Amino acid sequence: xxxxxxxxxxxxxxxxxxxxxxxxxxxxxxxxxxxxxxxxxxxxxxxxxxxxxxxxxxxxxxxxxxxxxxxxxxxxxxxxxxxxxxxxxxxxxxxxxxxxxxxxxxxxxxxxxxxxxxxxxxxxxxxxxxxxxxxxxxxxxxxxxxxxxxxxxxxxxxxxxxxxxxxxxxxxxxxxxxxxxxxxxxxxxxxxxxxxxxxxxxxxxxxxxxxxxxxxxxxxxxxxxxxxxxxxxxxxxxxxxxxxxxxxxxxxxxxx
Amino acid sequence: xxxxxxxxxxxxxxxxxxxxxxxxxxxxxxxxxxxxxxxxxxxxxxxxxxxxxxxxxxxxxxxxxxxxxxxxxxxxxxxxxxxxxxxxxxxxxxxxxxxxxxxxxxxxxxxxxxxxxxxxxxxxxxxxxxxxxxxxxxxxxxxxxxxxxxxxxxxxxxxxxxxxxxxxxxxxxxxxxxxxxxxxxxxxxxxxxxxxxxxxxxxxxxxxxxxxxxxxxxxxxxxxxxxxxxxxxxxxxxxxxxxxxxxxxxxxxxxxxxxxxxxxxxxxxxxxxxxxxxxxxxxxxxxxxxxxxxxxxxxxxxxxxxxxxxxxxxxxxxxxxxxxxxxxxxxxxxxxxxx
Numbered sequence: 363x364x365x366x367x368x369x370x371x372x373x374x375x376x377x378x379x380x381x382x383x384x385x386x387x388x389x390x391x392x393x394x395x396x397x398x399x400x401x402x403x404x405x406x407x408x409x410x411x412x413x414x415x416x417x418x419x420x421x422x423x424x425x426x427x428x429x430x431x432x433x434x435x436x437x438x439x440x441x442x443x444x445x446x447x448x449x450x451x452x453x454x455x456x457x458x459x460x461x462x463x464x465x466x467x468x469x470x471x472x473x474x475x476x477x478x479x480x481x482x483x484x485x486x487x488x489x490x491x492x493x494x495x496x497x498x499x500x501x502x503x504x505x506x507x508x509x510x511x512x513x514x515x516x517x518x519x520x521x522x523x524x525x526x527x528x529x530x531x532x533x534x535x536x537x538x539x540x541x542x543x544x545x546x547x548x549x550x551x552x553x554x555x556x557x558x559x560x561x562x563x564x565x566x567x568x569x570x571x572x573x574x575x576x577x578x579x580x581x582x583x584x585x586x587x588x589x590x591x592x593x594x595x596x597x598x599x600x601x602x603x604x605x606x607x608x609x610x611x612x613x614x615x616x617x618x
Numbered sequence: 619x620x621x622x623x624x625x626x627x628x629x630x631x632x633x634x635x636x637x638x639x640x641x642x643x644x645x646x647x648x649x650x651x652x653x654x655x656x657x658x659x660x661x662x663x664x665x666x667x668x669x670x671x672x673x674x675x676x677x678x679x680x681x682x683x684x685x686x687x688x689x690x691x692x693x694x695x696x697x698x699x700x701x702x703x704x705x706x707x708x709x710x711x712x713x714x715x716x717x718x719x720x721x722x723x724x725x726x727x728x729x730x731x732x733x734x735x736x737x738x739x740x741x742x743x744x745x746x747x748x749x750x751x752x753x754x755x756x757x758x759x760x761x762x763x764x765x766x767x768x769x770x771x772x773x774x775x776x777x778x779x780x781x782x783x784x785x786x787x788x789x790x791x792x793x794x795x796x797x798x799x800x801x802x803x804x805x806x807x808x809x810x811x812x813x814x815x816x817x818x819x820x821x822x823x824x825x826x827x828x829x830x831x832x833x834x835x836x837x838x839x840x841x842x843x844x845x846x847x848x849x850x851x852x853x854x855x856x857x858x859x860x861x862x863x864x865x866x867x868x869x870x871x872x873x874x875x876x877x878x879x880x881x882x883x884x885x886x887x888x889x890x891x892x893x894x895x896x897x898x899x900x901x902x903x904x905x906x907x908x909x910x911x912x913x914x915x916x917x918x919x920x921x922x923x924x925x926x927x928x929x930x931x932x933x934x935x936x937x938x939x940x941x942x943x944x945x946x947x948x949x950x951x952x953x954x955x956x957x
Contacts, residue, residue: 409847412851439853443851450845451708452900454843454898454899458897462840462852465840465852465853466852468837511844514844
């Protein structure tokens with residue numbers, strides 16, 4: 363079991379506290395939706411959980427060991443990262459990108475080239491992009507590009523996956539496809555954290571929601587309790603109409 | 619269609635590309651050694667290599683061989699440095715001169731010229747160049763801070779380049795006599811004429827160490843394709859990667875500039891030409907660019923020997939004449955793609 367814990371972390375930029383005393387525990391077996399308004403600190407929190415941004419106070423611990431004291435290779439084998447906007451700077455092929463996902467494992471002499479290429483093929487098959495493997499990433503649609511990055515992330519075989527806005531800007535079918543893929547990954551050994559903006563999508567797929575507001579965690583729990591009209595009004599400043607369909611909350615457009 | 623790491627493009631494997639480039643370098647190297655105002659048959663070359671002395675042997679050992687080896691080493695430095703820097707900055711318009719190393723190495727050498735130390739000690743010239751290159755890296759770190767971003771590195775590099783350029787012009791301005799100024803001016807244009815084995819032994823160790831630093835960055839550069847944050851999450855130590863690239867370029871390019879002057883555009887053209895052959899992978903680009911840079915510099919150095927009657931064309935002038943239009947085409951192409 364791999365645990366990721368943030369303890370009382372404080373991150374500030376230009377004397378503004380972006381993350382203000384947040385404690386959070388991420389464990390396998392759950393799909394955690396990280397929600398909140400723009401500027402609430404979701405991306406910064408995700409980056410600090412990955413060790414990319416170092417908190418001024420407090421610390422992030424992977425299996426109770428300080429994330430910055432561990433070797434980069436060890437951390438990379440345990441935490442997979444799906445960056446916002448699926449960045450790629452050279453016109454490489456889909457397959458080349460997915461192969462980059464195996465970088466954390468290529469130090470192991472036990473894992474021969476054969477097993478690496480198996481992992482790459484499996485990751486592409488599970489995300490349904492095998493047919494695209496020789497396409498240049500620059501020729502892909504937004505949805506295909508995100509699926510490619512997801513395959514790259516899965517190829518790393520990390521027990522915890524942290525995804526920053528994986529479905530933002532995608533059509534409904536790709537949104538559902540990617541959320542379903544992320545949900546399918548979740549098992550007793552694998553957990554996923556995803557930054558989301560679509561509250562209905564978050565309610566439908568996530569087993570736990572963390573609602574952030576102004577650098578703090580406003581609510582943390584199952585979707586039914588986190589997505590209360592009170593919470594939505596306090597954090598987003600909108601009066602939402604809630605309905606329940608099969609026990610799952612549906613947020614109808616509200617007014618400001 | 620078979621694609622894997624050995625076949626990054628369908629028609630030419632990575633090993634095949636390396637073999638072709640190595641063959642090209644070998645042919646050009648032999649041409650560089652054997653061609654010149656005095657034609658030397660290959661038999662004589664082999665004879666000299668076996669240790670038999672002869673008058674043509676002296677031409678070979680004292681003039682042609684150091685020149686050819688320097689062209690190879692300097693070209694390889696420029697090529698691999700360009701590839702590494704473009705990979706690090708994720709920008710195909712980057713060039714080793716960008717981080718200020720070439721400018722400072724040139725300034726260091728000019729100061730040696732100016733003070734007349736180069737007359738007293740033949741070693742002073744390359745030494746001055748490398749001190750300049752090392753200082754530029756030190757200065758870069760002072761300016762960019764302990765945790766530099768790519769943008770601050772570029773800005774600091776531009777600032778250092780500007781200062782180095784201004785000080786070089788100042789040195790020319792204050793030159794004690796027109797002949798000294800003329801000498802410095804010509805040296806700045808870049809050339810491999812009349813370089814001795816001493817120059818070679820002075821520069822080569824630094825070029826080799828610098829190149830080794832750069833060769834160690836393959837994984838990191840490949841990972842950087844996905845941006846710094848994702849590369850970090852894939853286990854790449856970004857700070858160490860930046861340090862190795864900047865130090866490697868300082869050593870390789872600094873040593874090159876100090877013996878050969880400023881040879882422009884090799885570090886820009888070569889990575890751009892070879893990139894499609896390695897499937898745009900910045901890591902796989904490194905070794906082909908070292909070979910490609912060596913080939914281009916050897917070829918250019920052969921051309922300058924025959925291009926003009928009388929005094930030789932400066933090597934740096936030729937590479938710039940080829941390079942500048944190439945650069946323009948590149949910019950126009952990028953603009954079209956951007957639209």
